[in-house]
Amino acid sequence: MGLFSKLKEGLTKTRNNIVSGIDSVFSGFSKIDDDFYDELEETLIMGDIGVRATEEIIEDLKEKVKENKIKQPEECKHLLIETIKEKMNLGENAYDFENKQSIVMLIGVNGVGKTTSVGKLAGLLKAQNKKVIMAAADTFRAAAIEQLTEWSKRTGTDIIAQSEGSDPAAVIFDAVAAAKARNADVLLCDTAGRLHNKKNLMEELKKIDRVIERSYPEAYRENLIVLDAT
Template structure:
């Protein structure tokens, strides 16, 4: 049976168990606080990558093949991956040649510039915000998928968007309960059914509600059972058919949620899900305290799928849009925190 858990029917809880999203989001300056958390969160990655790079820059007096090989090995060991590393090294070589650089110490700024260029999202990365849209979050259990649905709802609500959430991960009762809590916490509306319901039926009902309520963004949680890819493929295929039939005029965004602490394993998960459905972007969670933050660079180089959001904590505002300048500045402890 359909359960519509809108925030208006539960307003009596807002002053006790849950905070209104405005009280959490509107603590300024959010960006500065987020950058600080990002910088702190990437400290292990920074120690893992940047200290090694700095050692190379100081140890070498000439820019030769040995210099590039040492730099290449350090980047690969820092979870940047082979594809990203090779592209970055090649670009660095071209910049060194063009700028006639002789001193290895002068390469650091060029290296930072090259990494930023490869992570730039372009102008249309968040086009779904400007249109009537449906956003599906996919990923294995345990990566912070359901939490990311709630946080994304909060982020969009802070931009005055009318948001509706769909609890289509019906495989776990805990996912439905958790998303319901996030609906209260972010003052959002939610469409949910009972555990074991047909996920496509939940999406069908959510689309009907989104149309009736003139929702800006419909955000859908989904199950993440990769151990039986055939069932997952059939489930997502059915959901796709429902969306195409019932909401074909909506902008589609499929975001995969990956745990930043898993490093190269995140690439494997992305590969598996990419075989099942079209993926338009990545939410990288748990970036606070991981030594494997270089995976953010590797992912985009390997598959050309951009990291669009990054998470560094448990609070609503701890999920923010990915900014390549902020990320690389935090990673390299750069002084310009713009």
């Protein structure tokens, strides 16, 4: 399996659209010229890479093509992959949560993989020798609590949970108390899926925020919006 195929296999559903567009550009041009770069730039921008990031990627690619004296589009495909990976690489310690007691809340709409992300983050942080606690604050789905409990077993991580239908803010209150008492490095909070235009659900987030602010104001805070972790 080639490098581009491996990258394509590993990308998410959203990014697959970008890769398909890039494939079309490389198959549609027989030489590297301004039209080729313009088409590639448009494909990246349309794929929500961002204008500034796209411009940097194209400029880097042009330099590498010139340095390597490449003439054919297919020959520079691996250079494009290399450049994109460099721009997207945040490093293993990008989210080290300031090396202090931290509370991380994962939010997003339904079905994007928030609970799974909490479990995987717990495993990653445990591997970094951090003491982690998970809060099962998605109380609307019994399956979410069960799923996070399973992740707790897999990763050897403590979990704070209540029954289905419980007040999510109450779960967070208990979890914060546990994190302080057990001197946890990171408290990972799973939350229910919600849209920004659902006032009652957004008010629930505000309530959770108030609970954290009152009970653990000195903690470092991080909110992670999960778009697609499936």
